[in-house]
Amino acid sequence: MNHRPVKIAAAVLLAAAGVMALPACSPIQPWVKPYEREHLADPIMSFSRDPVSTSYIDHVYESREGSRGATGTVGGGCGCN
Amino acid sequence: MKFLSRCVLLLSVAVAPVLATSVDQLRAGAPAPQFQLNSNSGKPLSLADLKGRIVLVNFWASWCGPCRKEMPLLEQLNRQYHSKGVTLVGVNVEPDSAAASDWLKATPVSFPILFDVDSKVSKLYQVEGMPNTVILDRKGNVRYIHRGYSPGAENEYLDQIRALIRE
Amino acid sequence: MHRRRNYSRLVALAGLLLGCAHAGVLPDDRVDYLYHHYTGDGMDIQGPSILVRKKIGDHVSLSGSYFVDNITGHVDTISGASVDAVSGASTYHEERKQESIGVDILQGKTTYSAGYIASNEPDYRARTAFASVSEDMFGDLTTISFGFTRGWDKVGERGTTRNDPLDRRNWQLGLSQVLTRNMLLGLNFETSESEGFLSNPYRLVRYLDCSSPNSRGYCTQAEQYPHTRTGNAGSGQLKYYLSWHAALDGNYRYYSDTWGIVGHTFELGYTQPVFRSWTLDTHARFYRQNHANFYADLFPYQDAQNFLARDRELATFKSLTLGLGASWEFHPTRLSWLQKGTVNFHWDRMRIKYDDYREDWLDGFTPGTEPLYTLNANILQFFISGWF
Numbered sequence: 169m170n171h172r173p174v175k176i177a178a179a180v181l182l183a184a185a186g187v188m189a190l191p192a193c194s195p196i197q198p199w200v201k202p203y204e205r206e207h208l209a210d211p212i213m214s215f216s217r218d219p220v221s222t223s224y225i226d227h228v229y230e231s232r233e234g235s236r237g238a239t240g241t242v243g244g245g246c247g248c249n
Numbered sequence: 250m251k252f253l254s255r256c257v258l259l260l261s262v263a264v265a266p267v268l269a270t271s272v273d274q275l276r277a278g279a280p281a282p283q284f285q286l287n288s289n290s291g292k293p294l295s296l297a298d299l300k301g302r303i304v305l306v307n308f309w310a311s312w313c314g315p316c317r318k319e320m321p322l323l324e325q326l327n328r329q330y331h332s333k334g335v336t337l338v339g340v341n342v343e344p345d346s347a348a349a350s351d352w353l354k355a356t357p358v359s360f361p362i363l364f365d366v367d368s369k370v371s372k373l374y375q376v377e378g379m380p381n382t383v384i385l386d387r388k389g390n391v392r393y394i395h396r397g398y399s400p401g402a403e404n405e406y407l408d409q410i411r412a413l414i415r416e
Numbered sequence: 417m418h419r420r421r422n423y424s425r426l427v428a429l430a431g432l433l434l435g436c437a438h439a440g441v442l443p444d445d446r447v448d449y450l451y452h453h454y455t456g457d458g459m460d461i462q463g464p465s466i467l468v469r470k471k472i473g474d475h476v477s478l479s480g481s482y483f484v485d486n487i488t489g490h491v492d493t494i495s496g497a498s499v500d501a502v503s504g505a506s507t508y509h510e511e512r513k514q515e516s517i518g519v520d521i522l523q524g525k526t527t528y529s530a531g532y533i534a535s536n537e538p539d540y541r542a543r544t545a546f547a548s549v550s551e552d553m554f555g556d557l558t559t560i561s562f563g564f565t566r567g568w569d570k571v572g573e574r575g576t577t578r579n580d581p582l583d584r585r586n587w588q589l590g591l592s593q594v595l596t597r598n599m600l601l602g603l604n605f606e607t608s609e610s611e612g613f614l615s616n617p618y619r620l621v622r623y624l625d626c627s628s629p630n631s632r633g634y635c636t637q638a639e640q641y642p643h644t645r646t647g648n649a650g651s652g653q654l655k656y657y658l659s660w661h662a663a664l665d666g667n668y669r670y671y672s673d674t675w676g677i678v679g680h681t682f683e684l685g686y687t688q689p690v691f692r693s694w695t696l697d698t699h700a701r702f703y704r705q706n707h708a709n710f711y712a713d714l715f716p717y718q719d720a721q722n723f724l725a726r727d728r729e730l731a732t733f734k735s736l737t738l739g740l741g742a743s744w745e746f747h748p749t750r751l752s753w754l755q756k757g758t759v760n761f762h763w764d765r766m767r768i769k770y771d772d773y774r775e776d777w778l779d780g781f782t783p784g785t786e787p788l789y790t791l792n793a794n795i796l797q798f799f800i801s802g803w804f
Contacts, residue, residue, distance in 0.1 A: 198555025202379040203342035203371045204597050207657040209312040212687045215602050220448035220467045221762060221797055228795055234705050234730055235671035235679035237606030238649035400474035
């Protein structure tokens with residue numbers, strides 16, 4: 169059982185995002201302009217359209233499974249006891 | 250650790266300083282790019298028609314929350330300052346104008362709305378945030394650029410317009 | 417009696433209050449009323465869930481929630497297993513209540529969030545505090561967020577003075593990235609640490625080779641869990657906008673922890689708006705995991721290992737959930753304070769097939785030869801939402 173790949177991936181991601189965030193270092197310009205974001209702004213493209221429902225169903229899964237976390241929701245809890 | 254160092258190396262190579270392709274920056278003091286678009290009155294409107302007036306160009310979309318929030322405030326601004334030599338122009342950036350037209354029926358405004366269906370003007374004005382407001386002086390030069398809308402920005406517009414009126 | 421002690425609700429709830437916050441724009445003012453109903457594996461769990469969110473000024477959004485689980489369960493009196501209602505099973509009732517508050521503060525492109533959740537049941541008390549920061553960058557194509565959650569639980573036991581602590585610490589890292597005009601990517605990493613009394617005081621493991629077996633041929637003893645557990649999870653989600661105005665959704669999550677559990681989650685979803693005001697959703701979720709190191713359905717003798725578990729949650733199993741949802745949107749013209757509302761209904765059918773958990777409540781089997789258990793559950797959600 170190895171946790172390191174997950175931690176390493178997270179670190180790399182962070183570094184990449186950090187670099188992209190610095191305008192001076194970033195050679196790439198945002199490739200989707202703000203006025204091209206119509207589809208992305210549609211509610212059906214939201215990761216969680218109805219948080220009250222997503223939160224409930226995540227809880228149902230977590231209390232019956234051994235896995236927990238990384239559901240896009242922030243928070244802590246075991247659900248295993 | 251080998252995996253991590255390989256990743257870091259790859260990353261540094263990928264983002265090695267490369268000269269960004271140069272783009273004519275929309276700068277304060279530079280002449281505003283000219284354009285002509287169809288308006289909601291049916292007749293086309295060009296920027297050249299508005300020479301001699303202070304122009305506030307607002308880029309907006311019906312799907313953009315802050316844009317919708319800003320509109321009534323712009324309407325107020327228009328009513329107050331139109332007679333003082335200020336023209337407000339709304340440029341809708343949506344390829345399909347149906348949603349915008351529906352929204353305007355529900356929330357009408359008294360200033361012209363232009364439809365930039367192929368995003369030509371948005372690109373010309375380097376719209377980098379939604380909404381985007383560009384204020385031009387009587388000579389047709391760009392003077393102020395506002396990216397995005399945060400509550401209270403309308404007061405900044407008022408200050409800047411008053412300054413331009415006094416010139 | 418076996419009960420499901422779950423404060424995963426706290427997790428999801430924390431996320432609910434926290435995860436909604438999108439850097440750069442505060443979430444909409446909204447009220448949701450959900451009635452949820454779960455039936456399966458001998459349990460009937462239902463109750464309301466209310467969520468309220470309101471902006472104060474232009475930079476602050478407050479949220480609060482109230483949630484109740486009314487649990488009715490059937491338990492086999494001999495083995496203590498949670499079973500569908502059969503003769504010989506005893507029934508119990510329990511109620512869990514949970515309340516929470518949260519705040520999101522927007523400063524330019526950064527959103528700061530924090531909140532507190534309190535959950536109470538007769539024999540379990542959970543308190544959680546969470547905080548996170550989220551930032552929009554790179555032309556608003558990228559959003560990065562960091563979060564930390566701290567939990568303090570007290571595990572009780574009916575009829576005793578047990579009050580054992582359980583401490584939780586979770587770290588989250590999230591990234592949301594616009595890939596194209598039609599595609600979004602979401603990546604999430606989370607490390608969770610638990611320390612303290614991690615087992616269930618009522619749950620038993622079973623073993624053979626004992627001096628006084630029960631009528632089915634085995635003996636039972638209390639489960640023994642390690643005092644710590646650390647898990648890591650990483651997930652990737654892709655959302656794709658289809659040109660005829662629909663959305664496709666794919667998600668994978670990998671989990672592994674110090675108890676030896678490795679879990680894989682795969683999910684696919686499809687959302688289709690139809691007519692003017694309806695939206696239909698359908699999704700399929702497949703999950704599989706292997707058992708914890710110290711798990712066994714039947715141990716050879718008493719105290720066979722340092723740690724012993726027979727919790728279904730820690731077994732080897734495959735799970736498939738299929739779901740359908742329908743939502744109707746309305747714009748009331750009479751009520752000026754209500755911008756829009758939706759009425760929603762979701763139905764999920766979950767099926768879990770266990771590879772190493774047997775139906776130990778059945779008579780007439782040699783222990784260890786009982787059929788493997790399959791859980792079938794129906795999950796219904798009915799909720800109304802209002803935006804104002």
